[in-house]
Amino acid sequence: MPSPAEGGDGPRRPEQHGVLAVVGDLVEDVVVWTSEPVRHGTDTAARVFRTRGGSGANVAALAASAAGAAVRFIGCVGPDAAGDALVAALEASGVDVRVQRRGTTGAVVLLVDPDGERTMFPDRGAAAELGPVDASWLDDVAWLHAPLYGFEREPMRGSVLALVDAARARGIRLSVDASSTGLVANLGVDAVIELLADLRPDVLFANETEAALLGVEAGGPVAANVAASVVVKHGAVPTEVFEAGERVLREPVPPVADVRDLTGAGDAFAAGYLEAVLGGADAAAAARSGHAAAATVIAAPGASGASVNFG
Numbered sequence: 621m622p623s624p625a626e627g628g629d630g631p632r633r634p635e636q637h638g639v640l641a642v643v644g645d646l647v648e649d650v651v652v653w654t655s656e657p658v659r660h661g662t663d664t665a666a667r668v669f670r671t672r673g674g675s676g677a678n679v680a681a682l683a684a685s686a687a688g689a690a691v692r693f694i695g696c697v698g699p700d701a702a703g704d705a706l707v708a709a710l711e712a713s714g715v716d717v718r719v720q721r722r723g724t725t726g727a728v729v730l731l732v733d734p735d736g737e738r739t740m741f742p743d744r745g746a747a748a749e750l751g752p753v754d755a756s757w758l759d760d761v762a763w764l765h766a767p768l769y770g771f772e773r774e775p776m777r778g779s780v781l782a783l784v785d786a787a788r789a790r791g792i793r794l795s796v797d798a799s800s801t802g803l804v805a806n807l808g809v810d811a812v813i814e815l816l817a818d819l820r821p822d823v824l825f826a827n828e829t830e831a832a833l834l835g836v837e838a839g840g841p842v843a844a845n846v847a848a849s850v851v852v853k854h855g856a857v858p859t860e861v862f863e864a865g866e867r868v869l870r871e872p873v874p875p876v877a878d879v880r881d882l883t884g885a886g887d888a889f890a891a892g893y894l895e896a897v898l899g900g901a902d903a904a905a906a907a908r909s910g911h912a913a914a915a916t917v918i919a920a921p922g923a924s925g926a927s928v929n930f931g
Contacts, residue, residue: 638762639716640683640894641792643694643780644676644770645747646706646719647726651883654733672709673728674747675767675799678887679894682913684714686895692716694757694783696750696776698725703746718757723749736882736918740800744769750776753783763898764792765890768799771815772807784819795823796847797890798830809833816846823847823897825890828854839865849903853889859911861903871907878919888913 651669658664672681680693693715697703702725710717726745732738750770758764764787770780784794796819798804804812813834816824824847828837831852836843843850844865852860856876861869892913896906 638898639690639692639760640680640763640765640898641692641694641758641761641787642676642680642683642765643750643753643783644679644765644767645674645726645744646672646677646693646695646697646710647674647728647742647744647747648702648706649673649883650727650729652729652731653880654731656734658731658733672706673730673884674726675769675797675887676765677706677710677715678884679765679767679797679891680715681710681713682884682888682891682917683895686892689714689895690716690760692718692757692761694718694750694753696720696722696746696748698723698746700725702727718754720749720751722746722751730883732880732883736879738883744772748773748776750779752779753786755786758783758787758790758792761787761790761792763795763894765795765797765894767797768803768807768812772803794819794821795825795890795894796821797886798824798826798834801829801833804830804833809835813842813846821847822849823893824850825886825893826850826852827886828852828857836862839867841865851893851903851907853886859889859907861907869903869907871904871911873911874915876915876918880919882918884917885914888917 649671651671653667655665676695677693680691683689684691693710697706697719699721707717707719723746726747727743729741730738766780771777787794831837836850837852839862843862850862856873858870858872860867889910893906893910896909
């Protein structure tokens with residue numbers, strides 16, 4: 621079983637309300653900002669950035685930026701230079717990084733059009749090879765967040781399910797992010813609904829297209845069955861929260877002047893929302909915190925906005 625030292629024990633902030641742990645992907649993001657419509661079969665003018673990415677790592681890094689936040693990341697990277705660089709970048713964000721090392725570090729190419737919308741080409745690599753997790757990595761954890769990517773395939777799927785079981789046995793609260801309509805479609809809508817009903821997370825995050833695909837965009841019995849609380853994001857339109865299938869909140873989204881890259885906006889929202897909830901906030905205050913966090917990432921390339929030196 622790998623020890624925490626394999627990924628290095630990164631800096632931790634004071635534990636004011638327990639640790640937020642995130643299990644998921646830590647990968648390289650190759651962000652391509654196109655400045656014109658893509659010309660198939662020839663050149664398209666663009667700018668290219670290499671940043672730290674992965675939905676799980678994004679949530680961890682963005683949550684750690686909150687004052688007083690204690691955040692732990694659990695994942696897997698390759699025993700390679702890219703893995704070293706990504707771990708160092710995540711630790712520099714203030715995250716306690718616990719990683720296993722095997723395979724080859726993953727990468728995602730993100731094609732971002734001039735309006736900020738992105739198309740992703742993921743090669744998750746080592747991220748999907750997460751094995752059984754040391755139970756001590758849940759010590760001091762109050763909340764576990766798991767993007768749906770972690771349930772895509774083995775061995776990570778079994779490892780994350782076991783981690784969730786261990787967390788539930790300790791009374792740790794759970795959130796899941798629907799992650800991607802492509803992922804939901806590949807796994808099968810009915811299979812995802814069944815998985816969520818089994819997991820019964822305290823919070824399910826979904827954007828409007830993910831929510832529509834799962835049939836929870838307007839609450840109802842499916843929403844009541846898959847999570848205690850379903851948070852549906854609608855971009856610039858008010859965010860909705862459903863509890864027991866009934867809408868309990870419609871929170872306006874403050875306007876943002878500069879929108880260039882939507883990569884990581886949903887992860888940032890989850891980070892802000894969860895840190896607020898862990899601090900005792902209600903759903904309205906948590907949604908406002910999520911909106912504020914999302915607004916910090918949509919003007920820069922990728923979720924981190926900072927280039928990483930991969931050697």
